Amino acid sequence: MKDVMETTAEKPHASPYGTYILVWLCLMGLTGLTVAVSGVHLGNWNAAGAVAIASTKAAVVIWYFMHLRYDKSIFRWMVLVMIITLGIILGLTFIDSTVRGPF
Amino acid sequence: MTEETGKSFYETGRPGIRGWIFSTDHKRIGLLYLTSMLTFFTVGVCLGLTMRLQLMFPGHSIVPAHVYNSLYTLHGVIMIFLFVIPGLPAVFGNFMLPLMLGAEDVAFPRINLLSWWLFVTGAGLALLTIFFGGLPDTGWTFYAPYSIRSGQNVSLAVFAAFILGFSSILTGLNFVVTIHRLRAKGMGWFKMPLFAWGLYATGWIQILATPVVGITLLLILVERIFHIGLFDPTIGGDPVLYQHLFWIYSHPAVYIMILPAMGAISEIVPTFSRRTIFGYKMIAFSSMAIAIVGYLVWGHHMFTSGMSNTARAVFSLLTFLVAIPTAVKVFNWLATLYKGSIVLQTPLLFALSFIFLFSIGGFTGLIQGALSTDIHLHDTTFIVAHFHYTMFGGTGFAFFGALHYWFPKMFGRMYKEKPAKLGWLLMFLGFNFLYFPLFIAGFMGQPRRYYDYLPKFAVPNLVSTIGSWILVAGLIVLAVNLIRALRFGEKAPANPWKAATLEWETSSPPPLENFVEPPVVTQGPYDFVGKGLVKG
Amino acid sequence: MEPVEGSHEHSDYIGAKIGMWLFLFTEVLLFGGLFLCYAVYRHRYAQDFHSAAHELNAVLGCVNTLVLLTSSLTMALAISALQKNRPGLSRFYLWATIGCAVIFLGIKYVEWGAKIHHGIYPGSEHLMANFNPGERLFFGLYFSMTGLHGLHVIIGGIVLLCVERIVAKLPRGEDPGESGTVTIIENAGLYWHLVDIIWVYLFPLYYLLT
Numbered sequence: 001m002k003d004v005m006e007t008t009a010e011k012p013h014a015s016p017y018g019t020y021i022l023v024w025l026c027l028m029g030l031t032g033l034t035v036a037v038s039g040v041h042l043g044n045w046n047a048a049g050a051v052a053i054a055s056t057k058a059a060v061v062i063w064y065f066m067h068l069r070y071d072k073s074i075f076r077w078m079v080l081v082m083i084i085t086l087g088i089i090l091g092l093t094f095i096d097s098t099v100r101g102p103f
Numbered sequence: 104m105t106e107e108t109g110k111s112f113y114e115t116g117r118p119g120i121r122g123w124i125f126s127t128d129h130k131r132i133g134l135l136y137l138t139s140m141l142t143f144f145t146v147g148v149c150l151g152l153t154m155r156l157q158l159m160f161p162g163h164s165i166v167p168a169h170v171y172n173s174l175y176t177l178h179g180v181i182m183i184f185l186f187v188i189p190g191l192p193a194v195f196g197n198f199m200l201p202l203m204l205g206a207e208d209v210a211f212p213r214i215n216l217l218s219w220w221l222f223v224t225g226a227g228l229a230l231l232t233i234f235f236g237g238l239p240d241t242g243w244t245f246y247a248p249y250s251i252r253s254g255q256n257v258s259l260a261v262f263a264a265f266i267l268g269f270s271s272i273l274t275g276l277n278f279v280v281t282i283h284r285l286r287a288k289g290m291g292w293f294k295m296p297l298f299a300w301g302l303y304a305t306g307w308i309q310i311l312a313t314p315v316v317g318i319t320l321l322l323i324l325v326e327r328i329f330h331i332g333l334f335d336p337t338i339g340g341d342p343v344l345y346q347h348l349f350w351i352y353s354h355p356a357v358y359i360m361i362l363p364a365m366g367a368i369s370e371i372v373p374t375f376s377r378r379t380i381f382g383y384k385m386i387a388f389s390s391m392a393i394a395i396v397g398y399l400v401w402g403h404h405m406f407t408s409g410m411s412n413t414a415r416a417v418f419s420l421l422t423f424l425v426a427i428p429t430a431v432k433v434f435n436w437l438a439t440l441y442k443g444s445i446v447l448q449t450p451l452l453f454a455l456s457f458i459f460l461f462s463i464g465g466f467t468g469l470i471q472g473a474l475s476t477d478i479h480l481h482d483t484t485f486i487v488a489h490f491h492y493t494m495f496g497g498t499g500f501a502f503f504g505a506l507h508y509w510f511p512k513m514f515g516r517m518y519k520e521k522p523a524k525l526g527w528l529l530m531f532l533g534f535n536f537l538y539f540p541l542f543i544a545g546f547m548g549q550p551r552r553y554y555d556y557l558p559k560f561a562v563p564n565l566v567s568t569i570g571s572w573i574l575v576a577g578l579i580v581l582a583v584n585l586i587r588a589l590r591f592g593e594k595a596p597a598n599p600w601k602a603a604t605l606e607w608e609t610s611s612p613p614p615l616e617n618f619v620e621p622p623v624v625t626q627g628p629y630d631f632v633g634k635g636l637v638k639g
Numbered sequence: 640m641e642p643v644e645g646s647h648e649h650s651d652y653i654g655a656k657i658g659m660w661l662f663l664f665t666e667v668l669l670f671g672g673l674f675l676c677y678a679v680y681r682h683r684y685a686q687d688f689h690s691a692a693h694e695l696n697a698v699l700g701c702v703n704t705l706v707l708l709t710s711s712l713t714m715a716l717a718i719s720a721l722q723k724n725r726p727g728l729s730r731f732y733l734w735a736t737i738g739c740a741v742i743f744l745g746i747k748y749v750e751w752g753a754k755i756h757h758g759i760y761p762g763s764e765h766l767m768a769n770f771n772p773g774e775r776l777f778f779g780l781y782f783s784m785t786g787l788h789g790l791h792v793i794i795g796g797i798v799l800l801c802v803e804r805i806v807a808k809l810p811r812g813e814d815p816g817e818s819g820t821v822t823i824i825e826n827a828g829l830y831w832h833l834v835d836i837i838w839v840y841l842f843p844l845y846y847l848l849t
Contacts, residue, residue, distance in 0.1 A: 015719055024712040031704050035697075038847035047681070050843035058836045065715045066832045067825075072653065074283070075660060082664045085311045086671050088398050090678060093347050096402065096414035097679045100343075210654050276661045284654040314665040318672035322783070330762035331779030332772075333676055338779075339772025344679055348672055 015070070023064045030057050111515065111612040127212035128615065133198030134513070135219050140194060143185040143226065148578065150178040152571055155537075159568040161558045171554035172240035173255070179243030180260065184267045185226055187498050188356060191363035192309075193222070193274055195505050196302045198513060200278060202606035202613060203296045205287025205622040210280035218273035225266035232256045232263075242552065244353070247334035247345040251326050258327050261320040268317045271359070275309025278302045287605070289624035293384060296604045296628040300387040301366020304394040308355045308362075312398070316352030319345065343408050350401035358397040360494060361461075362390055364501030365432055368454045371508050372436045374602040375451035376443025377637050379629040382435040389428035396425050403472055407481045415474055422472035429465055433458060444637075448600070449523040453504025456531050460496025464489055467542065482552070485545025488538045496534060503530070503581065510585065511599045515612040516592030522584040529577030536570025601636045604628050652822050659826040663833050666791070670837055673784050677844065680776045687773025692849045694759065695781070696750060700846035703746050704838065710739030711835045714799075718828045721815050726806050729824070733803045736831065740796040747789055754778075781845055788841060791834045795827075802827045 034053040038046060063069045068076055112130050116122050123131055154174050157165050166174065197215065201208050209215050232238050236256025241249055245264075250257050282303050286295065322333055323345075332338025334345040373380040380386065402410060402418030410418075436458060445451070467489040471477045480486065511517055540563030545551075549560045556564065598607040605628075609618050631637040681688050717732035758765030761779050770778075802824050806815075815821050 015715075017716055017719060020712055020715045020719065023715075024708065027708045027711075028705065031701070031708065034843050034847065035701060038843065038849070044685075047844075047848055050847055051840075054840045054843055057839045061711060061832050061836050061839070065711050066829055071656070074657070078657070078660055078664075081307070082311065082667060085398060086667065089315070089351055089668075089671065090675055092399065092402065092414075092417075093344075093351075093675055093679065094682075095417055096347065096410045097341075097344070098682060099411035099413045100409075210651070211658060214658075272665050276658055276665075279661060280654050280658045283657055284651055310661050310664055311668060314668035315672045318669045322672075322676075325783060329760075329782075331783060332761070332775055333680075333779055333783075338767070339684070339776050341679070341683075344676065348675065351672075 015064075015067075019064065023060060026060060027057055030060075110614060111610065112615045113515075113612060115615040125216070127208070127216050129197050129201050129208050129212065129215060130513075130613065132215050132219050133194050133196075136189065136193040136197060136222070139219075139223060139226070140186055140190060143181050147178055147181040147186060148575065150174050150181070152575060154178065155568045155571040157554060158556070158564050160565065161556055161561050164555070166554070168554045169240060172242075172552075173238035175552055176239050176242050180229060180239075180264070182494075183243055183356075183360075184229075184264055185222075187360045187494055188271060189222065189274070190360070190498060190502050191367060191505060192278065192302055192305055192359075193218075194502075195298075195367065195509060196274070196278060196305075196363060199509060199606055200281060200299060200302055201285065202512075202609065202617055203299055203604055204281065204285055205290065205605050205618060205624065206281065206285035207616045207618075209277045210284055211277050214273050215277050218270045218277070221266055221270035221273070225263045225270060228263035228266065229260055232259050235259065244349060245320065245323055246349075247323065247326070247340075247342045248336065250323055251335055258324050261323045265317050265320045265324075268313045268320075271309050272313045275306035275313075277306075279306040279310065282306070287622045287624050293387070294624055294627055295387075297369035297380065297383070297386050297390075298363070298366035300390050301362045301364075301369070304390040305359050305362045308359050308394050308397065312352045312355040312359075315348060316356075319348040319352070322348075343405070343410065346405050346408055347401070350404045351398075354401035354404065355394075355397045357493075358393055360498045362393060364457070364498045364505075365390065367501050367505040367508070368436060368457055369432075370602075370604065371450045371454040371504055372439050373443075373629045373631075374508075374600050375446045375448060375454075376440050377446070377601070377631055378439055378443040379627065379631060380435065381438035381441075382431075383627070383629070385431050386435050389431040392428040393425065396421070396428065400425060403477075406474060406477045419472055419474045423469065426465065426469060433462060449520060449527055450504050450508035450600075452524065452527045452531075453500050453507065456527070457497060457500045457504060460492050460500060460534070464492030464494075464496055467492065480545060482550055483545035484541040484549045484551050487551050488541035488545060491538045491541075496538070500530075500534075503527075506585070508600070509606075510588070511595035512606060512611045512613070514589055514592075515595050515610075516588045517595050517599060518584050518588035518592055522580055526577050526580035526584060529573055529580060531577075533570050533572070533574030533577050537567050537574050538570070540564070540566045540570070601631075603631050603634050603636055655822050655826060656829075659829050663829060666833055670784070670787070673780065673787070674840070677780050677784070680773065680780065681844075684771070684773025684776065687771045688777050689849060691770070691774040691777035692845060692847075694754075694778075695846050696753070697846045697849075699746055699750050700842050703743050704842045706739050706743050706746070707835045707838050710736045710743070711832055713739065714828045714831045718821075718824050721806065721824050722821055724815060726809050726815065730803055730806050733799055733806065737796055737799050737803070740792055740799070743792055744789065744796075747785065747792075751782075751785075784841060785845075788834070788837055791837070795831050795834050798827050798830060 030053055034050055037049050037053070040046075042049065062079065068079065112128060116126060116128060116131070123135060126132065153166065154171065157163070157171060157174075197209070232255075236259065237254070239245075239253065239255050239257045239260040241253055241255075241257055245257065245261055250261070282295070282299055325331060326334060330338065333340045334342050336342060369380060369386055399421040400418060402414055403422045406415055406419070436454075467485070471480055471486065471489065507518070507523060544560045544563040544567075547560060549556050595611040597610050599611075600607070603626075605622055605624070606613075608622060626633040713732045713735040717729045717736060720726075720729035720732060754760060759778055760766065761782055766775055766778060805820055805823060809815055809818070809820060
């Protein structure tokens with residue numbers, strides 16, 4: 001059975017070191033950006049901005065460091081399912097807790 | 104391995120008890136689960152019987168109130184975490200999934216063994232509360248803030264439940280990877296048996312929901328030790344948030360319990376009506392749909408907990424959606440039976456009673472899904488009756504149906520048909536006597552989880568207690584019949600029911616690596632004509 | 640769990656990787672429950688959360704972020720090196736990653752120590768007497784989330800140590816892809832990157848929103 005599954009297309013993909021250095025520089029830059037943005041007072045938008053930048057960084061890590069870019073599409077679908085689930089859980093809880101106000 | 108062919112997996116592998124408890128063979132692990140689980144089921148049934156005995160007459164007392172609290176907590180924890188959640192996937196999923204897919208084993212056999220060990224460890228820790236600090240008295244839901252303040256040993260109990268959660272996650276993870284990677288040559292997604300589809304949907308819920316309750320229970324533990332105050336209103340926390348987190352898992356968990364059961368019914372119905380299943384793809388998709396919609400409805404457990412009105416309305420609306428994919432399945436099973444050549448053997452009797460009882464459970468669920476009626480029915484015995492109709496009438500009956508269906512494959516023996524039918528009849532009658540009166544008592548207003556009640560609820564409660572005895576009589580008849588068959592039953596042929604799925608193509612019981620030759624699939628899973636089992 | 644995950648006999652590269660990803664999903668949802676608590680209470684006690692965040696040392700938090708991001712880089716390089724069949728280089732990068740983990744934990748220890756020294760820890764009298772409900776919850780969440788994350792850093796470090804031993808014991812001239820070692824290091828790497836990602840969220844949510 002195992003022999004049937006093992007095909008050459010499923011071998012690991014080796015990335016050049018240079019790509020990773022670039023990705024790392026990008027992550028460092030985004031960290032600088034999030035620190036800089038936190039100094040500006042934008043009210044509620046501060047939290048939104050912080051989460052947005054963090055998500056960008058997470059996406060970069062997943063896409064390059066965690067090889068999602070090079071892997072079979074099944075991995076991307078699975079990650080999508082997980083993110084949607086997390087979104088549903090957060091979203092549906094919020095239709096309670098934001099509307100309820102102090103208890 | 105090849106020189107072992109012709110011998111069943113019982114005759115190969117290490118001898119003695121260590122050959123079982125350290126075996127990575129999926130069939131042995133399935134049987135390990137079966138024995139441990141039936142043991143816990145027996146304990147759970149005894150606890151339930153005691154509760155029913157306590158409630159036989161109003162004012163009649165065999166246990167004090169606080170012991171009654173521990174009784175229903177323990178009954179719930181054992182039945183849910185140790186029987187219904189792992190029931191079908193861990194026993195029949197483990198044993199049958201690789202056989203149905205034509206694989207040698209699951210994807211990660213060692214993790215599979217680890218999952219059983221975690222199960223036993225978790226169960227052991229839960230039982231330790233008897234000796235250390237006292238049995239928990241919070242109900243199986245461990246609602247905060249009482250679970251934070253209770254003087255009983257709730258800490259150990261929630262830690263045990265956390266470990267059991269990990270066991271469940273590892274089983275689900277194993278099944279998802281197995282289904283993705285180890286299907287036999289030629290078996291596309293839509294040539295998979297429907298039981299495998301049920302397990303696939305279940306596996307995803309186990310992976311994506313169980314960790315949430317894991318962290319929630321850990322937080323209860325941390326709360327009890329360090330007083331961080333997340334669910335404690337005296338420090339600033341919100342107990343309703345605990346309920347959210349708990350039901351984010353525990354509602355999808357309801358579908359962990361029922362989806363594999365529906366899968367097993369989808370195997371039994373076509374086999375005993377000698378017809379290909381009606382609407383294969385719709386049943387497969389409805390399993391996935393139930394898994395998805397299951398994530399959207401947890402709030403209906405909290406209609407009276409002080410949620411916002413917006414949340415109540417949204418959750419109520421979403422709750423009604425679950426009925427659609429469930430109804431799709433029921434109609435497809437009935438359509439499969441239509442014009443089939445029905446053979447009324449024990450597994451089919453269980454399957455038919457599943458459809459009947461689960462429909463009652465489902466419809467009464469809609470009554471509680473409606474906001475206004477739920478205000479009246481919340482925390483009454485109506486709820487108790489409803490979830491026993493789905494969990495016992497549904498999953499429980501499917502479990503015994505599956506046990507009778509796959510018994511010849513698992514043990515290589517045939518059981519006697521007449522006692523099995525008698526056992527089923529007693530179980531079916533006893534079940535309805537036991538739980539239907541609780542609908543009426545609940546509708547009249549009897550609250551659940553009380554050790555006593557007003558005299559006006561006397562009649563339904565007496566009937567219910569008598570029903571519990573009939574039910575247990577049925578269980579005893581079934582158990583004696585099966586245990587007798589293990590020793591004295593006739594040798595089972597490879598395919599006693601003339602079923603069309605792959606597990607029946609190997610000998611009963613199967614050899615160590617399941618198939619002598621790796622099977623190649625060319626037909627659908629229920630192609631009785633193509634496989635020559637029924638004349639075209 | 641990790642050593643078991645990596646050491647099964649199965650030679651199915653994709654299958655092992657799917658299994659690892661699914662395991663990571665469970666980790667994400669484990670933290671997801673805590674992030675949910677954070678979000679609900681941040682919304683309810685916005686002001687208290689702002690004032691409590693002033694108590695944390697943003698410089699140390701920032702340094703730790705840079706340390707973890709660098710460790711992710713060395714982890715990725717270690718995997719690449721092994722894929723290109725250079726086990727010596729791979730081991731160097733693995734040690735660098737483990738070193739980053741130790742630095743991270745050291746800084747975390749200093750931070751926690753300072754907080755506890757000032758009487759800011761869950762259930763302390765100082766916290767109960769002098770802080771608002773929202774601030775108490777902020778610190779309760781801070782300790783739970785960074786604590787759970789720190790636990791993951793420790794587990795990840797131990798996993799990487801095991802991987803380093805496996806790479807060190809590779810027979811000379813053997814293709815690491817054939818023996819399954821690449822699968823093991825890739826899966827360990829996935830775990831390590833996840834630990835990094837969680838910190839990427841924790842850092843701004845706790846240290847920067849002042």
